[in-house]
Amino acid sequence: MSSPFALIDPPEAPVRPRLFLDAQHGLCNRLRAMASGAAIAKATGRDLVVVWRRDHHCDARIGDLLAYPGAVIEEDDVADLCRDLSERVYNYMEIEPGSAYLEPILAQNDATSGDIYVRSAYTLVSPHADPAAEQVFLRGLIPSEPVCDLIKKVRHPNDVAVHIRISTGPGFDHLSYESPDNWPEERHAEMLYWRAKSQPEVFEARLDELIAQGKAETVFLAADLPETYARFQDRYGDRLSYLPRKLYDRSAEQLQYALADLLLLTRAERLLASNWSSFSDVAQRLAPLGRPVEQSGTDF
Incomplete structure (x- = not known):
C-alpha cells in the first residue's frame, strides 16, 4: 500500500469493516490466531488486517517468513491508532491489564457493525468460528x-x-x-x-x-x-x-x-x-x- 496510514485515512476508508488481528507470541501462536481471525472476518463480512509486531517472541517481519498477500500493519503507532479507533477491542493476553482471555468474539446478539481489534496468541472463541475456514487459510500460506x-x-x-x-x-x-x-x-x-x-x-x-x-x-x-x-x-x-x-x-x-x-x-x-x-x-x-x-x- 502507498502509505501505512492508508488503512485509517478517510479518503482510503474501505466499504467493509475490518478485523484487526494483533498476532502475539511465537510463530505458530501467531499463525493459529491469524487463521481463526481470518475465519471470523469472513463469516462476519469483514476484511482481515494482520498486525505483526516484531518483539522478543518473534523478531522477524512477516515478509521474512511468508509471501503473504493480505493487508498487514507492522508499525506500532499505526496499529495502536487502529485499536483506538475500533468499535470493539478484545485482548486475550492474560498478563496484560484489562485482558479477557477467551472472551467470545462478536457473541450472539452483539450489534457491533464496525471495526474490531483483537490481540491474541491463541485461537479465538466465537460463534462465528469455522475450523474448516481456518484450515483453508493455514494451507494457503506461502513460505518466503x-x-x-x-x-x-x-x-x-x-x-x-x-x-x-x-x-x-x-x-x-x-x-x-x-x-x-x-x-x-x-x-x-x-x-x-x-x-x-x-x-x-x-x-x-x-x-x-x-x-x-x-x-x-x-x-x-x-x-x-x-x-x-x-x-x-x-x-x-x-x-x-x-x-x-x-x-x-x-x-x-x-x-x-x-x-x-x-x-x-x-x-x-x-x-x-x-x-x-x-x-x-x-x-x-x-x-x-x-x-x-x-x-x-x-x-x-
Whole structure:
C-alpha cells in the first residue's frame, strides 16, 4: 500500500469493516490466531488486517517468513491508532491489564457493525468460528523464498517426523521469551508439566519401537536444543535427517529455519509430536488429512 496510514485515512476508508488481528507470541501462536481471525472476518463480512509486531517472541517481519498477500500493519503507532479507533477491542493476553482471555468474539446478539481489534496468541472463541475456514487459510500460506531454499537442503519425505519441544523451565527462565512472566502462574505450570513429558528419551523409546516394526527407515527431527540433535545423530546415524543451524533464538534467521522445520514436519507419514506445543499442532494441521499423529505424554 502507498502509505501505512492508508488503512485509517478517510479518503482510503474501505466499504467493509475490518478485523484487526494483533498476532502475539511465537510463530505458530501467531499463525493459529491469524487463521481463526481470518475465519471470523469472513463469516462476519469483514476484511482481515494482520498486525505483526516484531518483539522478543518473534523478531522477524512477516515478509521474512511468508509471501503473504493480505493487508498487514507492522508499525506500532499505526496499529495502536487502529485499536483506538475500533468499535470493539478484545485482548486475550492474560498478563496484560484489562485482558479477557477467551472472551467470545462478536457473541450472539452483539450489534457491533464496525471495526474490531483483537490481540491474541491463541485461537479465538466465537460463534462465528469455522475450523474448516481456518484450515483453508493455514494451507494457503506461502513460505518466503529463503524458507523454501532451506527446505530444499533436507531429505524429504521421511517415514516419521519427530518434534521435540522442551526448552521451558528453570534452565531457560533467563530467556525473555521463556520467562514465567509471559503467562499466568497456572498456565506456566501446565507448560512445565507437558515439557517434562517430552524429553528426548521418551521419543527415542517410541521411535525404537517403530524402527523394530519396520515403520521408521527414515526420520526427520525438529528440536529446540542442539544437544537433542547431537544425541539423535549419534543414535540413529544416516537414518536421521534434520536442518543444521547455529542459532537457537527468535531472530529472523532462526525463525526462517523454524518455518522450514514446520513444513518438513508435514512431509512424513507419521508425526511424533510434543504435547502442549503450538508448533506440533500446526505441523499436524498442515499435514495431509488423516496423517497418524502420536502425542508425548498421552500416546507414548
